[in-house]
Amino acid sequence: NAGVTQTPKFQVLKTGQSMTLQCAQDMNHEYMSWYRQDPGMGLRLIHYSVGAGITDQGEVPNGYNVSRSTTEDFPLRLLSAAPSQTSVYFCASSYSRTVGISDGYTFGSGTRLTVV
């Protein structure tokens, strides 16, 4: 099993460009989520999905869009990149949003994004 796969691993964008960060999991997990990690800020939730066709906002959703057309894939779209979106992005998945019944979230290895 590959677990959670994120692509690309690294990306440099110019301000105003758009792009999609890919996330795929092969564990048949219903719950998927996107986090950003910034120095001294820990992991902050951007968007999440409890199943195909269902998405919701996290604590820092502005500037990002998501969709969940299949159980396996949960892409994150940057609509118009800004330097403030320079960060490391992690996708995580689980059987359930409730970790007590799902043995925690499985994380991908991250996408390091730089916006210049």
Added chain:
Amino acid sequence: GQQLNQSPQSMFIQEGEDVSMNCTSSSIFNTWLWYKQEPGEGPVLLIALYKAGELTSNGRLTAQFGITRKDSFLNISASIPSDVGIYFCAGQRGSEKLVFGKGTKLTVNP
């Protein structure tokens, strides 16, 4: 919103020493998790705690779910160089958002 205070922020220790770190919250949690993140990788789950007072081990790692349900502790015994990384605590109440601490960066000198 809910916040976790994780301490210390960083630790520099000699190989063979024991390590302790903790997380405290103003809110009660039902579940506590401890993750480790190595450079260039995503966090990996080390230990999950589901009941107040629970003490769980994973090799040289031992974690405890505080009796008040507002704190958790992680101990690493006899540290080795591969213990280097950032350790995160995370807590959840019911099906609410999983809240992460800001991490403890561990450096082990051989």
